[in-house]
Amino acid sequence: RKEVEQDPGPFNVPEGATVAFNCTYSNSASQSFFWYRQDCRKEPKLLMSVYSSGNEDGRFTAQLNRASQYISLLIRDSKLSDSATYLCVVSRGGGSYIPTFGRGTSLIVHP
């Protein structure tokens, strides 16, 4: 089992749609969780951290389920500008901050 697994997509949705991505991780000792966004031929940029209680930032909501070892990202009212690859990132844990990146989920928002 890969350390961090994501459905590569692509998810092809119309503007205004709600879309959700899931990510599973294998290391139960992982402590830190993030979603990054990567545009084509650009570097990854932090979208949001993921906290145990779940957190929201505008149209974006992240959830963590430690028991099932997955995190999710919900995007409401999709915009064309949301088209990108979304990377799930999980730290190794056990005192290590070194992150493991998923291969990403591609989102295409069309008019």
Next chain:
Amino acid sequence: GAGVSQSPSNKVTEKGKDVELRCDPISGHTALYWYRQSLGQGLEFLIYFQGNSAPDKSGLPSDRFSAERTGGSVSTLTIQRTQQEDSAVYLCASSHRTSYQETQYFGPGTRLLVL
């Protein structure tokens, strides 16, 4: 303020040549990471520097790869005797740890093509 910068932005080299890639982290960031990303692939961790501690080299794919960080700031990734499979985007990230998390800020990357 200034972000993470990397140079060169693009590098084309011949198989067997050595290359050096440079990363200037955000001032004050104690942690520095190198990754590589092949076309259509995820980020592959290479090496991690944290302050004055010994670097974590566990991700380096072979002994042809090495990196150093001078004065706790600028870092250089060196690939000796390059091979075609080394072609990828090499990304550098720096971070400052707060509490139990740290957010990474990435540079624009160096696109390496080995012919």
